[in-house]
Structure formats: structure tokens, C-alpha cells
Amino acid sequence: MNKESRVKATINQKLTETGERERLKELLRAKLTECGWMDQMKAHCKEVIKEKGLEHVTVEDLVVEITAKGRVLVPDSVKKELLLRIRAFLSQHAS
Known part of the structure; x- marks a missing residue:
């Protein structure tokens, strides 16, 4: 496993252990619903199914x-907000 993979695994483990991963997932779900992303994706799924049968x-x-x-x-605003939250988490839990 290379260094980048180890760092990603460590961060993921810390996010999971602290419960932050679930909080971020809930935030993402809420933001995507709020901005209409979920509805857009449902509509796209329906289009694909209609086209292909x-x-x-x-x-x-x-x-x-x-x-x-x-x-x-x-939306970029959602990506940015999540990135800021992850960075803040990493700053608080840097070891």
C-alpha cells in the first residue's frame, strides 16, 4: 500500500470512528435534496429507462x-461546503 492509500485509509478510519462520516453523509443528502439534485437524478433515471426499455x-x-x-x-457550493467541513475535521484531529 502506498503512502497516499495509507493516508486515505487513516482519514476514512478516523471519520468513521468519530461518527463524522455519517454526519457528512447526512449533510450531503440534505443539501442534494434541498438543491433539487435528487429530483434531477430521478428524472434522468426515468429517461434512461424509457429510452432503453x-x-x-x-x-x-x-x-x-x-x-x-x-x-x-x-453544485460547487455543496462540494465546497463538504470540503471545508472535512478540512476543519482534519485540523481538529491532526496527529
Whole structure:
């Protein structure tokens, strides 16, 4: 495991142990719902299913189809807020 992987694993472990990971996930869900992202993604899923036909779409296909668009549609303000929260957490828990 390289240094970057170890650092990521350590940060992830600390986020999980302290419960911050769950708090960040809840914040993300709330922000995405608030800005209409969830509705946009539901609509996109419906479009994909309508285009390909329900019997021709698997969950895996749907995930592949919508992942890139989903990432692009996340507002920069939401990304920035999460990044600031993570940085603040890391500053408080730096060892």
C-alpha cells in the first residue's frame, strides 16, 4: 500500500470512528435534496429507462449511465461546503 492509500485509509478510519462520516453523509443528502439534485437524478433515471426499455436495463447499467452526470450536477457550493467541513475535521484531529 502506498503512502497516499495509507493516508486515505487513516482519514476514512478516523471519520468513521468519530461518527463524522455519517454526519457528512447526512449533510450531503440534505443539501442534494434541498438543491433539487435528487429530483434531477430521478428524472434522468426515468429517461434512461424509457429510452432503453425497462426489460433491457439492469441496476448496474443504470448506475453506470447516471454516475458521470450525477457528479457533474452536484453544485460547487455543496462540494465546497463538504470540503471545508472535512478540512476543519482534519485540523481538529491532526496527529
